Amino acid sequence: MDEQALRTTAEERLRALAGPEARLRDDQWTAIRGLVADRGRALVVQRTGWGKSAVYFVATALLRELGEGPTVIVSPLLALMRNQVDAAARAGVHAATINSANLQEWDEVHEAVADGTVDVLLVSPERLNNPDFRDTVLPKLTASAGLLVVDEAHCISDWGHDFRPDYRRLRTLIAELPEGVPVLATTATANDRVVRDVAQQLGLSDESMVLRGALDRESLRLGVLRLPTAQARLAWIAENLDRFTGSGIIYTLTVAAAEELAAFLRDRGFEVAAYTGKTEQADRLQAEEDLLNNRVKALVATSALGMGFDKPDLGFVVHVGAPQSPISYYQQIGRAGRGVNRADVVLLPGREDRDIWSYFASLAFPAERVVREVLAALDSAGQALSTQRLEPLVDLARGRLEMVLKVLDVDGAVRRVRGGWESTGQPWEYDAERYERIATARDSEQRAIEAYQETEGCRMEFLLRQLDDPHAAACGRCDNCTGERWSDAVSGAGVEAARERLRRPGVDLPPKKQWPTGMSTLGVKLSGKIKPGQVSETGRALGRLTDIGWGNRLREVFAAPDAPIPDDVFDACVKVLSAWDWERRPVGVVTIASGSRPQLVSSFGSRIAAIGRLPLLGEVRTGERAPRANSAHRLAQLWGSVRVPDDLAARVSEVEGPVLVIDDRVDTGWTMTVAAAMLRDAGAEGVMPFALATTS
Structure with missing residues (x-):
């Protein structure tokens, strides 16, 4: 297929996916051509809603027409997978998922992949090291794959705001791909340091395409409002929520804060729901549907509601407490304003924010002595140990123990097998310098989010410079650019009601x-x-x-x-x-x-x-x-x-x-x-x- 015919077909596939008026952006076409015609590798860094998924779905359709195998998409969240399956169907691409929520469908999906009726298989990074999947399914997939896509690729990076050890397994997966299998990595939140790290982790050569576009979204109106107390912040939200257009998300830093705020707003007559890491899966799905269909004014959420939630007409994002990184803040506010002319973004920082950041920092990678205890316990066991059986042998809480095991697995010191984990006997070095660099970077990010609150310059430009966006410029829309600010006035009755609730x-x-x-x-x-x-x-x-x-x-x-x-x-x-x-x-x-x-x-x-x-x-x-x-x-x-x-x-x-x-x-x-x-x-x-x- 010559280049003109390829582009014509690509445009047809895009219109099936996005509507009759859709046209390929220049960088979309550059990426698709590089993947399909040149069978190359690319990293696409573009704002949320730009159309990164269109690149890999259109490329998949073209590669399948050329007789290539299925696309494998490594995707971090179930919400993202659900949206992608629906989007793929619109492009005439049959997608299926393997994740923790559809265990009963795994055999059926495996068979569909084997007989060629599945065009796209979405898997979580954690699935890559499930023993059965890794040893029986993954080798066949690797041998037959037509395209590998790494979505939310900043998760690969130690420097990314949402580092996940399982993502680092992708280095091995990419190394085992047959020659000529194209690789696409996509993200909306990567500064220069993360881009370099992702390229290294994925084995992208210097010749690989890195396509970075302007990250500003012209619909977003950013503002910061300081209020003296927690009860004043709650009262302000209750008294201003109706002023926000449409429905949106109110982010909090902790589960307790989300539940408290949601309960208070319900007391004040608002249709809202809490959405946290402790919310049952069925309740999460219901909450997402309610927000998508505007049955609630807002979801009061922790960062559990993040990557992958796609609502083009989301009208506002309010933060009660500041995230500890400008990059993670940008990622969360990027949920809003994709398909509307104006979306309001307001940050209400609290004096307790730094205490909460310190708590999360205490959960960082453990000291070398503790990690050595994990290795010693596995070495002396002489057999595989489940996490449950290993826990009494080492002084680590379950979540941190699982993180350590994943890092050791990626580093080759342990291996996940049926029945748990076993030592490989391979030497392992504690990379104290790397962990110190990461801790230093985290501290720098915290200072930056505080500087964002204090800046007298353009707030959007500040965030974009944190992302090393070469197109960063004053937006002309934020509170500092326009001088238009939200009033900090709250009624005495509102504050008293919030105080009574809290x-x-x-x-x-x-x-x-x-x-x-x-x-x-x-x-x-x-x-x-x-x-x-x-x-x-x-x-x-x-x-x-x-x-x-x-x-x-x-x-x-x-x-x-x-x-x-x-x-x-x-x-x-x-x-x-x-x-x-x-x-x-x-x-x-x-x-x-x-x-x-x-x-x-x-x-x-x-x-x-x-x-x-x-x-x-x-x-x-x-x-x-x-x-x-x-x-x-x-x-x-x-x-x-x-x-x-x-x-x-x-x-x-x-x-x-x-x-x-x-x-x-x-x-x-x-x-x-x-x-x-x-x-x-x-x-x-x-x-x-x-x-x-x-x-x-």
Whole structure:
């Protein structure tokens, strides 16, 4: 097929995909020609909504007409996959997915790929190292693929705002492709450093095409508004939400903040829904559909709603709290304004933002000593260990352990097999210099997002320069360019309503029902379900440390030197007690000893006992409560240190009814679980946990 015929066919395919008025952009055609005619490799860095997916769907259609094999698209999110399957169908391309949500369809999809009826197979990066897929399906796919596409390619990069270790497996996959198989990588959020890193990770040669366009979207109107308190921010949103055109997204930094804000807006009569990493999959799908069809004014979301959500008429994006990177901020606001003339983007920063960034930074790649423990545990096992069986052997929480294993896998030190993970015996070096560079880059990004809030210049130009966009220029639309700013006025009644909602005290502390697995390897003979006679009742905490209501006040309390419980905090705890719908009223108070805040805990317990006219029965001894990263190690430490003194045991056995057990904060929940089990063993008829704060 000559070049003119190729372009004519490409234009026809594009019109089938995007409508009768669609025409190929110059860079779209350059990429398609390079992939189809030259069988080359390309990196396309273009703004969200530019038409990157059109490049690979049109290229797929052309390659299939030439008799080439199916396209394999590595795509990071289920939402993105669902949209792409629908888009592919419009272009006359049959697409299918293999992901965690369609397990029952895998065999059918494999057969369709084998018999040639599937033109595009979308897989998650995690699927590339599923043992069955990697060993049985992937070799055949690699041998027969007509095109490999890496979507959201910034995820490959250590420097990307959404680094995912599984993406780095693509280096191996690309190296195993037969000669002449074209490769396309696409992203909307990559600065020069990320572009260089992606090119290196994907093995793109110097001759490969890097097609970078202007990232500005002329519909976006950027603004920053500083409000003094969390309740003022909530009140402002409630009083201004109707001023935003259409429906949109309100982003928060934490799950707790999303749930609090969504509940407050529903109280004020708005149709909104919370969307977080804790939202059930079915509820996520429903929320996405409701927003797509304008059945809700907004989704109040964490970053769980990000790449892949495609709503061309999204009218606004508001952030309650600043993301820790200008690049991730740009990626999120890029959800708006694709198919409308104007979309408002407003950032409402909070004084707690840096505390939240610090928490996320604490989850970075662990120290070398801890990683060596993982390798040593696998080396000594002599067999594959599941993550669940490995967890008691190393002091890492489940999520961080899985991240470490993926990095070690990509680096060749461990291998995922049926039944878990095994050591390869290959030497491995801890790249401390790389991790330090990444940490330094993260700190620089945080300073940059703070500078974005303070800049007196064009806000869009500021963001585009962070992305090294060579086309960056003053937009003429943002609040600094026009002088048109959102009013910071909020009514006293609105602030008071928000304060009442945020200061509504009390969150549940659900009891643990199961001991962690593998405790015998740590010398503790506990397994299976916790005996019903040792389980506590559902407890209460005043608030979460991560929320935007009591969380702010509680963080102040825990940051200050140890002192008796403040009156305002105690008064709120009394409200929690008053609203507690217990079946049986507590008949006594027990405190849990604190090495770091003895005055806080003892005053909390004694004042609760006094106001409730309950006997203060005594104190559970805990020894030193050193921080532990996972449940098994935390429980092992506690099992050897928590003790119910004889005099306390005698008192709890004499009272008739449950006892209220007081602590300052609940992190893993194992201190309260062990204390409850021991108090129940000592004769307590029930245990009702009560803490100032919870971190969950």
